[in-house]
Amino acid sequence: MIPREDIDKVRELVRIEEIVGDYVSLRHAGAGSMKGLCPFHDEKTPSFHVRPLVGRWHCFGCGEGGDVFSFVERIEHIPFIEAVQFLARKVGVELRDDARPRENRGITRSRLVDAHTQAVIFYRERLRENARAQDFLTGRGFDQDAIDAFEVGYSPDSWDELLRHLRGKGFTEQELAATGLFSSGTRGMYDRFRGRLMWPIRSITGETIGFGARIIGEGQPKYLNTPETQLYQKSKVLYGLDLAKKQIAAERRVVIVEGYTDVMAAHIAGVKTAVATCGTAFGTEHTKIVRRLIGDSASPSAGVMLSSGQSIGGEIIFTFDGDAAGQKAALRAYEEDQAFAAQTFIAVAKDGRDPADVWLADGDEAIHRLIETREPLFAFAIRSVLTGARLETAEGRVAGLRAAAPMVAGIRDRVLRGEYTRQLAGWLGMDEDTVRSYVRGAGGPQGHARQTPAQLAPRSQLRDPIERIERESLEVILQMPNYAGAAGVDDLPAETYVVPVHRSIHDAIRAAGGVAAYSRKAEEFAARGIDDPQGRAxxxxxxxxxxQAGPEVAAAISQIAVAPLPQSDPEGMWGYARGIILSLLRLGVTRQIGEIRGRLQRTNPEDEDYVALFTRLIQLEQQKRAYEEA
Structure with a gap:
């Protein structure tokens, strides 16, 4: 339906190396040739070549190849016509393809992009009209230039204002329903986003494909994203990548933060390589995107640190919450890709603040200092599993060794494994030969960690009362989230669990949004008239x-989620769940009391710390009595 001369005009104006370069970090590979990592299959040694002079690409690894149109078809998963339209917009060519009546056209990618583009304009205009929304942004340090650069908008607290606006722009009901911008009820479609700040989420090429939204004031959920659509798959999108991609390729570094305002703050501070996931954990597809941009390779030098602090193979720096996202990234890297793990670092603010809060309070330099504090993911992961062990006791050190040794044994680089064996001995305060022997025994025949997840001992076989209570509480949370929520499990701090695998499961629960996420989903299912909404949720x-968990922890979650419960009477469920959670809280408080009493015995009564410790002891004693009387 597009005249041949229009297609040829697009082909003449498009530079294939620029289009491919939006997705792949290309480097010169001899006269008239460029190469990078193939975006169509997972590889670690570049075999994907582009020849700008002839306008062709070819991968010598998977055998795929073609022209610029075929590349866009493959990478964007769109038909030829839409690939031409996509590239025509890039080079400003007006195509003569609108001869058919609108009602006879299908839902095309270009129409959905157009709808999102109109929504961006609509939301930005509404932001200018809403002083409260503007105050929210300026109160967090973002001036008008920053707001404009990221095209932040506001969705009015109206039932169908955007819907009516886009209908007026000529979009069909079928097209509007496919955008993800609207929900459906008994009375038809209505605006999905209402009374929220709106951040456009763009593809790597800069097209708006979805939105991230934050409510202003009270209300749930606090954050809401576009659902999965033809345009938007959250596991394949990184917010801010369209702005950061060139700097990422130039520096061979990407800084992964948690939220939209974190990305804004980092860019304003001069960290132009910052991106964020969109309401999901950093996963395999994100890894592939990052690897292509930084030009990752599986060479022996990948991830090696120079004295300057730079990594030869590029750097991936996470600034996520230390307990949850950092450990998930570590476990995923250990299990899936150690070349990626060796290039990955964790930077966590000591007080747990997000980058946006650090920037607002302490300025641009504070963001740079935060990144400078990064530590290798291997070290972070190993140290993380030790946080649940009481290293001041012999039993705690042995428990820490048992938890950390398989991780060290799983490091396939022999030299690096030996180095972390020595570090683990130092962290535990144990003899190096003892630790080395245990690490060697924790590996398989080649000294690698066992890949088959170990089964947890059944609850009936647990003799340690602490381990038993922790297990029972996790069974309650996973199998009876409706009762667990009422018992206040979302208020449990990270340090509640001391058994390493239990703590990892609790981290995964928190990372998934806690029991509150279950409650919201149950309400959503009920509103949609779905049978058994609580069971489905x-x-x-x-x-x-x-x-949210690595493979071994995921296996433990599956086991706990199907374990038979001691209580089967529906009327007794609430009392059972409440009793288990209260027991867990009492254990946690008792543990803290014991630790503070020990510190008091070692502290001079004349010291300032003594009064603070004694005051905290009194508070904990009162809290313990309250739990016992509940």
Whole structure:
């Protein structure tokens, strides 16, 4: 339907190396040739070549190749006509393809992009009209230039204002329904986003494909994203990548933060390589995107640190929450890709603040200092599993060794494994030969960590009362989230669990949004008239928790999620769940009391710390009595 001369005009104006370069970090590879990592299959040694002079590309690894149109078809998963339209917009060519009546056209990618583009304009205009929304942004340090650069907008607290606006622009009901911008109820479609700040989420090429939204004031959920659509798959999108991609390729570094305002703050501070996931954990597809941009390779030098602090193979720096996202990234890297792990670092603010809060309070330099504090992911992961062990006791050190040794044994680089064996001995305060022997025994025949997840001992076989209570509480949370929520499990701090695998499961629960996420999903299912909304939401909740964990922890979650419960009487469920959670809280408080009493015995009564410790002891004693009387 597009005249041949229009297609040829697009082909003449498009530079294939620029289009491909939006997705792949290309480097010169001899006269008239460029190469990078193939975006169509997972590889670590570049075999993907582009020849700008002839306008062709070819991968010598998977055998795929073609012209610029075929590349866009493959990378964007769109038909030829839409690939031509996509490239025509890039080079400003007006295509003569609108001869058919609109009602006879299908839902095309270009129409959905157009709808999102109109929504960006609409939301930006509404932001200018809403002083409260503007004050929210300026109160967090963002001036008008920053707001304009990221095209932040506001969705009015109206039932169908955007819907009516886009209908007026000529979009069909079928097209509007496919955008993800609207929800459907008994009275038809209505605006999905209402009374929220709106951040456009763009593809790597800069097209708006979805939105991230934050509510202003009270209300749930606090954050809401576009659902999965033809345009938007959250596992394949990084917010801010369209702005950061060139700097990422130039520096061979990417800084991964948690939220939209974190990306804004980092860019304003001069960290132009910052991106964020969009409401999901950093996963395999994100890894592939990052690897292509930084030009990752599997060479022996990948991830080696120079004295300057730079990594030869590029750097991936996470600034996520230390307990949850950092450990998930570590476990995923250990299990899936150690070349990626060797290039990955964790930077966590000591006080747990997000980068946006650090920037607002302490300025641009504070963001740079935060990144400078990064430590290798291997070290972070190993140290993380030790946080649940009481290293001041012999039993705690042995428990820490048992938890950390398989991780060290799983490091396939022999030299690096030996170095971390020595470091682990120092962290534990144990003899190096003892630790080395245990690490060697924790590996398989080649000294690698066992790949088959170990089964947890059944609850009935647990003799340690602490381990038993922790296990029972996790069974309650995963199998009876409706009762667990009422018992206040979302208020449990990270240090509640001391058994390493239990703590990892609790981290995954928190990363999935806690029991509050289950409650919201149950309400959503009920509103949609779905049968057994609580049961469906429970299954969804377990899937979400599992997705936040590494393979071994995921296996433990599956086991706990199907373990038979001691209480089967529906009327007794609430009392059972409440009793388990209260027991867990009492254990946690008792543990803290013991630790503070020990510190008091070692502290001079004349010291300032003594009064603070004694005051805290009194508070904990009162809290313990309250739990016992509840």
């Amino acid at each position: 429970n299954a969804w909740f377990i899937d979400e928790v599992t997705s």
